[in-house]
Amino acid sequence: MSAFLTGQLLVAMPQMDDKRFRHTVLLICSHDENAAMGVIVNQPREDLHLSDLAEQLGIGTPRFNALDPIYNGGPMEQSRGIVIHSSEHMLPDSLTITPEMGMTSNIKILSEIANGYGPSDYLIALGHASWTGGQLERELHDNVWLTMPYEADLVFDQQVNEIWSSCFSRLGIATAHLSPVAGNA
Numbered sequence: 001m002s003a004f005l006t007g008q009l010l011v012a013m014p015q016m017d018d019k020r021f022r023h024t025v026l027l028i029c030s031h032d033e034n035a036a037m038g039v040i041v042n043q044p045r046e047d048l049h050l051s052d053l054a055e056q057l058g059i060g061t062p063r064f065n066a067l068d069p070i071y072n073g074g075p076m077e078q079s080r081g082i083v084i085h086s087s088e089h090m091l092p093d094s095l096t097i098t099p100e101m102g103m104t105s106n107i108k109i110l111s112e113i114a115n116g117y118g119p120s121d122y123l124i125a126l127g128h129a130s131w132t133g134g135q136l137e138r139e140l141h142d143n144v145w146l147t148m149p150y151e152a153d154l155v156f157d158q159q160v161n162e163i164w165s166s167c168f169s170r171l172g173i174a175t176a177h178l179s180p181v182a183g184n185a
Contacts, residue, residue, distance in 0.1 A: 004031040005136070007098040009154065010038060011146040011167040014175050020075050023164045026129055027084055027155060029095065029103050036131040039082055039103075041123055041155045042163040044069035050124065053081070054114050057107060062114035073125030082125045083109050084155070089119035098150060121156040146171065 010026040026038035051066035073082055083104045087096065089112070094104040112118035131139070139145055148171055158166055168175050 005036065005147055006031045007101070007150050009041075009148045009150055009167060011148060011164065011171075013144055013146060016144060021129075025154070025163050025167055026074070027097070027101075027150065029082075029084070029097050029128075031136070034133045036136040038129045039073040039084055039123070039125050040071065040129065041084070041125075042160050043072040044160055045072050045126075048126075050110070050114060053124070054110065057110065059107065059111045059114060064116035065113055068113075068124065071123055071125040073127040074129030076128050076130050078127035080127065081105060081107070081110065082128060083113070083119075083122055084125070085109070085119035085122035086152070086156075087119075100152060101150070121152065123155060146173075 005028040008028050010028055012021050012024045016022050016024075021040075023042075024040045025042045026040050028036060028038045030037045048070040049066065050062050050068040050070065053070055054060060054062050054066075072078075084097075085102055085104065087098075087100050087102045089109075090096070090102050091104050091106050091109060093106055094102040096102050109118055110124065113122060113124070140147070146167075148167055151170070154163055154166060154170075165175065
């Protein structure tokens with residue numbers, strides 16, 4: 001098994017002290033010895049929908065999906081759009097995350113979603129989270145995050161406000177029983 005977490009979910013522990021990541025779940029899109037990059041999948045922006053983004057980008061009024069939320073993908077490059085999506089609709093410059101899922105930053109995919117012929121499952125985000133080589137590993141060692149296998153229904157079908165707690169439930173962990181103090185044996 002690879003020591004890298006590409007395609008895994010990263011779940012913030014209850015004691016997360018960085019308010020940007022409190023109760024977040026991230027999809028790790030790439031991870032190697034030099035860096036890691038992920039997108040928060042449970043922070044929809046209340047002030048921005050696909051129709052707003054389409055207007056700002058000049059791709060026209062969406063025929064479909066106009067009220068789909070745009071997510072806060074993380075604190076880095078918040079003007080950069082990223083679409084996490086099912087792999088049945090990959091563009092030539094899409095990145096394969098897992099056999100079932102890809103990531104695309106090309107504006108063309110937004111136009112396709114707005115016109116009803118994009119991927120069946122997708123999440124549109126602005127920004128991402130990133131770590132330098134070894135930084136994510138240190139945070140994992142310090143018990144800031146839990147990891148778990150990617151499950152499409154958590155990302156695409158679960159109520160956003162339930163994703164974080166659902167991750168713990170699927171891992172068999174009751175958050176009320178977790179200690180706010182972490183340690184390593």
